[in-house]
Amino acid sequence: MKRLITMVGVIGCVVLVFFCWMKKNTLKSITLTSPNNTAMYNKVDILLAKPAPVYIEYTEKKTGKSYRSRISRTDTLHHIDLLLLKANTEYTYRVIIDNLFKQKSKDLTFKTREQSPWLVNHWFNEGHPHDTTALGDGMILVCFGRLPGYMMLIDNEGEVRWYWQVEDIGVRAVSLTPRGTFLAMLRPFVKDVIDDYTMTPEQVRNDEHKKPMRRGSIGFAGGTGLAEVSLTGETMWRLDLDKIEKGKDYQVIHHDILMDEDHHIHTLYRPKKVATISVNGKMETDTLGGDGIMVIDTLGNVLKKWSAWDVWDIEKDPYIAEYRYDRFHINGLCFDKDGNYLLSAPIEDQIWKVDAKSGELVWRFGRDGDFKMDTTAYFSFQHSPYIMENGDLMLFDNGLHNQRSGGKAFRLDEENRTAETTINALLPADKYTSRMGNASMLPNGNLLQCSSKTGSVMVTDKKGKVLWESVLHFAPYRAVYVPVETWDQYFKEIK
Numbered sequence: 001m002k003r004l005i006t007m008v009g010v011i012g013c014v015v016l017v018f019f020c021w022m023k024k025n026t027l028k029s030i031t032l033t034s035p036n037n038t039a040m041y042n043k044v045d046i047l048l049a050k051p052a053p054v055y056i057e058y059t060e061k062k063t064g065k066s067y068r069s070r071i072s073r074t075d076t077l078h079h080i081d082l083l084l085l086k087a088n089t090e091y092t093y094r095v096i097i098d099n100l101f102k103q104k105s106k107d108l109t110f111k112t113r114e115q116s117p118w119l120v121n122h123w124f125n126e127g128h129p130h131d132t133t134a135l136g137d138g139m140i141l142v143c144f145g146r147l148p149g150y151m152m153l154i155d156n157e158g159e160v161r162w163y164w165q166v167e168d169i170g171v172r173a174v175s176l177t178p179r180g181t182f183l184a185m186l187r188p189f190v191k192d193v194i195d196d197y198t199m200t201p202e203q204v205r206n207d208e209h210k211k212p213m214r215r216g217s218i219g220f221a222g223g224t225g226l227a228e229v230s231l232t233g234e235t236m237w238r239l240d241l242d243k244i245e246k247g248k249d250y251q252v253i254h255h256d257i258l259m260d261e262d263h264h265i266h267t268l269y270r271p272k273k274v275a276t277i278s279v280n281g282k283m284e285t286d287t288l289g290g291d292g293i294m295v296i297d298t299l300g301n302v303l304k305k306w307s308a309w310d311v312w313d314i315e316k317d318p319y320i321a322e323y324r325y326d327r328f329h330i331n332g333l334c335f336d337k338d339g340n341y342l343l344s345a346p347i348e349d350q351i352w353k354v355d356a357k358s359g360e361l362v363w364r365f366g367r368d369g370d371f372k373m374d375t376t377a378y379f380s381f382q383h384s385p386y387i388m389e390n391g392d393l394m395l396f397d398n399g400l401h402n403q404r405s406g407g408k409a410f411r412l413d414e415e416n417r418t419a420e421t422t423i424n425a426l427l428p429a430d431k432y433t434s435r436m437g438n439a440s441m442l443p444n445g446n447l448l449q450c451s452s453k454t455g456s457v458m459v460t461d462k463k464g465k466v467l468w469e470s471v472l473h474f475a476p477y478r479a480v481y482v483p484v485e486t487w488d489q490y491f492k493e494i495k
Contacts, residue, residue: 124158222254407439
């Protein structure tokens, strides 16, 4: 009986080996190309004799770090993207046919070309803090608002590892979408050119304060279009609101663009209001400039809108005449943990909560707001509020009153209307930025901070100590952290 079982087992193995031999595939060709002649992206075209799924394993020779691409669908012709490569770097790779018994090609090599001169980052060097462990595993996304506009990803060594460029318009701001793509706000380059150039600390303190920050129409700070871009550099769609929208109020968006799980876009727009107000003791009828929230789809259809004028009592506003052309200058939008909106109202030095369904102004947090808080933690002309994973509210305090900028976080007790300061990461005095900028918590507990007017993108600890810095040649509106999960669908590090 044992002999019979052994014989059956041997026969089974022979049949299995024979079956696998009969199913053996052949690599007919492997072709590498570099789309748009970029140094950081190779596309591998693979032709098989028989349909099968494939993937690629590749290794950076210098560091020994190895990666595995996504597994393609069963077919004879495959296109595999090797993304976020390092410029001027040698790699080994092999193609693996994902059958029962994996068939591996011989080891092959390629070398990426040298980086384009305009993408070489000369501003990350020994002259600045450069702890390459401070950032963690992700990368930093910044954008450029002049022509040609572009977005680029910077790694922990200050190298550019990805970029997307658009010839006819600038890129004002960018956010990550739920589907792992980049949502860009497109801005006509002739608008607000003062925001595009860096300044010395002395210029920020002197030139910026020659004009009052709380004047009417504080800059353009917005865009007329949107585009969604994949990590392969594909423009999935582009929407030019100034070409499709008839209502002027809907042709310009500003500061923030957020995509929800339904792929609807939440942004800020500038609704106006005609009202009769008292100006220097005389009643005058004027068109007031305001702000609001607009929800659109990727075709540009306006699905929902909210205006600050809906909840504002003009008659009780002592500043309405002084700031009538830009009363609120709302410069930040995010979702609260309960799905409602949080808005940054810098002229009030406050964060507002707005009920997403009713439009009710639920509370105001900050100077003269509804929460009891430490007065030494007041913020002024703040930007970029968002809710951290632990539920705390983080914002970037521009610090107009004390001319110190940096990230701050607060734990809000909405029931009792009290606020506890949990992070106060003010930057060094020479990183003061009177406008723009942001701060966000990294997975490793450090903060990514952007001092826009000085061009500095930094990783700091929770007390504001700078651990890593890259000083750009332009003024980035924000610095966005891009986690490793964003490119998981394309490749993963395996050792």
